[in-house]
Amino acid sequence: MKKVILILSAAVLLTSCGSKAPKLADRTDTLSWAMGENLALNLQSNNFMKFNNDVVLEAIRHTLDGGQQPISDEEMQAAMQFIAQNAALAQMQEANTQREQMKRAQDEYFAKLEAENPNVKKHKSGFYYEQLRAGKGRKAPYAHRINFDYKGILMLTGEVFDQTYGVRTPITTVLGNPMFPGLQEAFQLMNKGSQYRFYFPWQLAFGERGTENVPPYTPVIYEVELHDIYDD
Numbered sequence: 367m368k369k370v371i372l373i374l375s376a377a378v379l380l381t382s383c384g385s386k387a388p389k390l391a392d393r394t395d396t397l398s399w400a401m402g403e404n405l406a407l408n409l410q411s412n413n414f415m416k417f418n419n420d421v422v423l424e425a426i427r428h429t430l431d432g433g434q435q436p437i438s439d440e441e442m443q444a445a446m447q448f449i450a451q452n453a454a455l456a457q458m459q460e461a462n463t464q465r466e467q468m469k470r471a472q473d474e475y476f477a478k479l480e481a482e483n484p485n486v487k488k489h490k491s492g493f494y495y496e497q498l499r500a501g502k503g504r505k506a507p508y509a510h511r512i513n514f515d516y517k518g519i520l521m522l523t524g525e526v527f528d529q530t531y532g533v534r535t536p537i538t539t540v541l542g543n544p545m546f547p548g549l550q551e552a553f554q555l556m557n558k559g560s561q562y563r564f565y566f567p568w569q570l571a572f573g574e575r576g577t578e579n580v581p582p583y584t585p586v587i588y589e590v591e592l593h594d595i596y597d598d
Contacts, residue, residue, distance in 0.1 A: 461574070461582075464582065464583055465574070465583050468568060468583040468584065468585070469583075471522055472521065472522070472567050472568065472585040475521060475522065475565075475585070476494060476565070476567075479494060479565065480494075483496065485497070486565075489551065489552075489555075491547075491548065491551050491570060492548075492567055492569070492570060493548045493551075493552065493564055493565060493566045493567065493570050494564070494565040495552065495555065495562055495563065495564045495565065496562065496563050497560065497561075497562055498561040498562060498563055498589070499559075499560055499561035499591075500557070500559075500560055501556065501557030501558050501559030501560030501561075501592065502557065502558070502559055503557050503558025503559050503595065504557065504558055504595060505554060505555070505556065505557055505558075506541055506553050506554055506556055506557075506558070506592060506595050507541070507554070507595075508541055508542055508550070508554060509540060509541060509542055509543075510540070510541055510595055510596060510597065511538060511539065511540055511541075511595070511596040511598070512538070512539065512540075512541050512553065512592060512594065512595055512596070513536050513537070513538045513592075513593045513594040513595075513596075514536055514537055514553075514590055514591055514592050514593055515529075515530045515531060515536045515537075515590070515591045515593070516528075516529060516530055516537070516588055516589060516590045516591070517529040517530075517531060517588070517589045518580075518586055518587070518588055519586060519587040519588070519589070520580065520584060520586060520587075521565065521566075521584070521585040521586055521587050522584075522585065527579040527580055527586075528579060536593055541553050541554070546566075546570065546571050546572060546573075547570050548564065548566040548567075548570030548571055549564070549566070549571075549588065552564045552566075552588070552590070553590070553592070556590070556592045557592070558592055558593070558594060558595050559592065559593070560591075560592055561589070561590065561591045561592075562589070562590050562592075563587065563588070563589050563590075564587065564588045564589075564590065565585070565587050566585060566586050566587070566588065567585050568582075568583045568584050568585050568586075571584070571585060571586045572584065572586070
């Protein structure tokens, strides 16, 4: 437990240091600096409470010198529990705020979309869609192999975050594996040879976690061309 509080204290100290970076004499110095900077950045990204940096500095030196600790193990454990609880609460509040802000933004987007685009329809599940090109083939059954091209767009910014066009060959996969919930249902609206544009709220897309390229609570647009449906 003492090691944990020492790491946190070191991170707080480094985040507060605004002076010019010192010259690093050797590899040990470089590795030491990298460790300290990493700790500081980790704590800085979770800035949920303030610390007294003077006390932090004193605690680091005192502990490294092997001095007698002024608080008991029980007090240390209670302090760390308090810090952890405050961090969890701050993260929860931040997530709630982000979720509410995104809900308002996507609701406004969908209201404007319905008002301005008569070709857009709303699916019973909650996403919106429009047919860009009709297909003459059959509709795609669930759990059948399909072949398609697509483009993924962040709805509120218009940024393309993923696509097959000009990047890789069309995808062949089993409908539903793996796909987020909205896309599973979206494909079942499509005929072979058709092209659609789908507008997914974050709840039916990548959810509260997002992906490497899609932030949490982010609605997305998918433009999809369904090329083929296989029976085997």
